[in-house]
Amino acid sequence: MSILEIKNVSKRFGGLKALDDVNISVKENTVHAIIGPNGAGKSTLLNVLVGKLIPDEGSVEFDGNSLIGRKPHEINQMGVSRVFQTPEIFGDMTVYENILIPLFAKRDGAFRLHCIEHVEDEKDIVEKAKKMLQDVNMYEKLGMRAASLSRGDKRRLEMAMCLSQEPRLLLLDEPTAGMARADTNNTIDLLREIRETRDITLAIIEHDMHVVFSLAEHVTVMARGTPLVDDKPENIKGHPKVQEAYLGGHKEG
Amino acid sequence: MLGLSKSDIRIFLLVVVLTIFAPFILNPFPEASGLAQFNAGYPDLMQRFVIFGIFAIGFNILFGLTGYLSFGHAAFLGVGSYAAIWMMKLLTMNVIPGIIMSVLIAGIFAVAVGYISLKRTGIYFSILTLAFAQMSFALAYSVLTPITGGETGLQPKISDPRMLDAALASGEAPRANLFGLEMGTSYELALSGWVFTFNVGYYVAAIVMIIALYIAIRIFRSPFGVMLRAVKSNQQRMRYTGLNPKPYTLAAFVISGMYAGLAGGLMVAMDTQVGPERMFWTASGEVVLMTILGGTGTIVGPILGAGLIKYMENILSKINADILYEWFAMLPDSIADILVFVIYPFIGKGWHLTLGIIFMCVVIFLPGGLVEGGQRIGNMFGRKKKTEGEKSSQPAE
Ligand SMILES: Nc1ncnc2c1ncn2[C@@H]1O[C@H](COP(=O)(O)OP(=O)(O)O)[C@@H](O)[C@H]1O
Ligand SMILES: [Mg+2]
Numbered sequence: 344m345s346i347l348e349i350k351n352v353s354k355r356f357g358g359l360k361a362l363d364d365v366n367i368s369v370k371e372n373t374v375h376a377i378i379g380p381n382g383a384g385k386s387t388l389l390n391v392l393v394g395k396l397i398p399d400e401g402s403v404e405f406d407g408n409s410l411i412g413r414k415p416h417e418i419n420q421m422g423v424s425r426v427f428q429t430p431e432i433f434g435d436m437t438v439y440e441n442i443l444i445p446l447f448a449k450r451d452g453a454f455r456l457h458c459i460e461h462v463e464d465e466k467d468i469v470e471k472a473k474k475m476l477q478d479v480n481m482y483e484k485l486g487m488r489a490a491s492l493s494r495g496d497k498r499r500l501e502m503a504m505c506l507s508q509e510p511r512l513l514l515l516d517e518p519t520a521g522m523a524r525a526d527t528n529n530t531i532d533l534l535r536e537i538r539e540t541r542d543i544t545l546a547i548i549e550h551d552m553h554v555v556f557s558l559a560e561h562v563t564v565m566a567r568g569t570p571l572v573d574d575k576p577e578n579i580k581g582h583p584k585v586q587e588a589y590l591g592g593h594k595e596g
Numbered sequence: 597m598l599g600l601s602k603s604d605i606r607i608f609l610l611v612v613v614l615t616i617f618a619p620f621i622l623n624p625f626p627e628a629s630g631l632a633q634f635n636a637g638y639p640d641l642m643q644r645f646v647i648f649g650i651f652a653i654g655f656n657i658l659f660g661l662t663g664y665l666s667f668g669h670a671a672f673l674g675v676g677s678y679a680a681i682w683m684m685k686l687l688t689m690n691v692i693p694g695i696i697m698s699v700l701i702a703g704i705f706a707v708a709v710g711y712i713s714l715k716r717t718g719i720y721f722s723i724l725t726l727a728f729a730q731m732s733f734a735l736a737y738s739v740l741t742p743i744t745g746g747e748t749g750l751q752p753k754i755s756d757p758r759m760l761d762a763a764l765a766s767g768e769a770p771r772a773n774l775f776g777l778e779m780g781t782s783y784e785l786a787l788s789g790w791v792f793t794f795n796v797g798y799y800v801a802a803i804v805m806i807i808a809l810y811i812a813i814r815i816f817r818s819p820f821g822v823m824l825r826a827v828k829s830n831q832q833r834m835r836y837t838g839l840n841p842k843p844y845t846l847a848a849f850v851i852s853g854m855y856a857g858l859a860g861g862l863m864v865a866m867d868t869q870v871g872p873e874r875m876f877w878t879a880s881g882e883v884v885l886m887t888i889l890g891g892t893g894t895i896v897g898p899i900l901g902a903g904l905i906k907y908m909e910n911i912l913s914k915i916n917a918d919i920l921y922e923w924f925a926m927l928p929d930s931i932a933d934i935l936v937f938v939i940y941p942f943i944g945k946g947w948h949l950t951l952g953i954i955f956m957c958v959v960i961f962l963p964g965g966l967v968e969g970g971q972r973i974g975n976m977f978g979r980k981k982k983t984e985g986e987k988s989s990q991p992a993e
Contacts, residue, residue: 415835460819
């Protein structure tokens with residue numbers, strides 16, 4: 344069963360075709376990696392999925408419902424969460440509050456005038472938030488200002504925020520970029536554990552082949568806005584088109 | 597207690613106690629002393645302290661939490677005032693219907709203004725609110741004269757219908773009251789040289805302010821309050837977390853508009869008259885200054901800021917050159933001349949200069965406002981751990 348069905352999606356920025364007739368099908372409860380050189384259109388594709396960009400052509404269906412034209416918060420409420428390439432967190436709030444917000448959003452919807460009760464009286468939510476912080480080893484940083492975290496911690500926090508919503512589809516845009524090897528391995532373990540313990544589909548954009556081959560069950564290779572190859576990771580490795588795409592493009596540091 | 601955390605309850609009770617004993621605290625100098633002119637414990641000024649306190653508390657819910665800077669909140673103050681005075685003309689001189697109506701009408705007006713202004717953010721939002729307020733001011737002055745009384749404004753007249761009140765005896769003027777207890781009534785207590793005034797109107801306004809402060813603290817600490825701070829922090833992340841920032845911001849805007857309306861209604865309850873100048877843009881700017889001066893986003897900051905500005909406006913502005921010469925009477929004339937020459941620009945009409953300098957110093961050296969100043973002083977005296985609970989959600993390092 345495919346949970347995400349991207350059909351004939353194109354997106355132009357002026358003269359540049361950032362996405363050119365993209366067709367991708369993501370199976371439910373799998374890890375699907377999208378790889379490709381810089382500028383291939385991977386982030387643009389995610390922007391289309393989460394409602395930040397409206398494609399010029401094509402359709403996107405999540406679990407049988409079209410996502411085109413929906414607002415970002417509506418798409419999230421349907422069960423799609425996103426981790427950004429540069430972490431998007433609530434910088435001037437505490438780590439703890441950063442986790443509370445998605446939990447409230449999940450329970451109360453896009454808006455609720457919930458202004459008399461004290462946050463700490465929301466026992467369920469408080470408990471879930473603390474549990475989530477323990478799960479990602481950030482409990483002792485609970486009172487810190489999120490902006491003062493290290494880059495790796497910011498990513499982990501953002502991931503924890505998304506996971507706390509128990510999304511059905513989690514989109515990750517280069518989750519290990521700029522991480523040290525040890526942190527990368529922790530992230531791989533965390534993602535694998537998430538995948539094994541929950542009903543969740545991961546769509547992950549990644550440069551690091553180590554991450555891709557450790558996690559992905561399916562890989563789409565993109566270049567210049569178009570998917571070139573769509574196959575199992577073991578078949579991708581030696582594929583001539585993939586070699587060409589990577590040699591043709593330039594690698595990121 | 598009261599559903600508040602320990603540090604919040606401490607601050608809240610402190611405000612309550614200070615408000616109750618304000619007639620003593622604000623009159624520290626004996627009546628006959630030269631310093632008596634620095635006493636602020638007279639009804640008119642004390643009423644202004646708490647009413648502008650309410651105005652600033654409400655403004656802080658919008659500006660302090662969401663970061664949206666409105667430059668038009670005086671419009672809601674004015675609308676609240678007009679609503680209240682009409683209740684006094686049509687229904688009763690009892691202040692309750694007027695106060696309720698001022699909140700409701702200001703709230704409705706805020707829905708309309710907020711809905712349109714919040715289509716933009718940043719400076720464009722500020723300009724839109726300013727435009728709305730100036731429009732309201734101009735309309736009140738001109739086209740809407742039948743409702744607003746134009747330049748002369750409105751006040752209760754003997755001939756008003758006042759459907760709920762008994763007819764006034766001949767020669768009796770309509771007076772604002774709370775079930776018969778007149779707002780203007782004062783009790784004086786003379787204690788060997790000191791005179792303390794306890795005014796009914798002040799205590800009515802003070803009770804309303806305390807309730808308003810309590811509600812504000814609840815909002816600050818609620819999930820809704822957290823969402824409002826999220827609006828200020830990162831709207832993009834909010835959207836991708838399934839939250840719609842729009843209704844949150846609009847709700848904050850309307851709540852703060854209702855606080856402004858409440859302040860306007862109370863102004864009428866204390867001093868039964870309204871004019872359009874209440875909506876002028878300088879009045880909108882003043883509440884911004886109050887909030888920043890006291891401490892944006894803190895709980896008591898806005899009240900402190902309102903107090904300081906109203907104190908300077910009413911006390912500092914009354915000091916003139918003659919008074920200065922009186923103070924320096926014992927000094928040689930030439931030195932007194934120099935001192936007066938130096939101080940004079942900062943007093944009387946020059947109080948704006950003093951305010952401007954204080955404001956600049958606060959913004960540059962104490963970005964957290966007077967509250968931050970208080971915390972720093974508190975920390976110097978060794979109360980290192982507790983930071984007044986103002987920032988209890990901030991890092992505990
Ligand atoms: N908002 C935008 N406006 C104009 N061009 C854009 C925009 N977003 C991306 N692009 C261009 O589209 C192409 C694909 O970008 P992107 O999706 O970020 O690539 P990737 O994430 O695969 O590195 C790039 O050439 C980029 O410069
Ligand atoms: Mg990218």
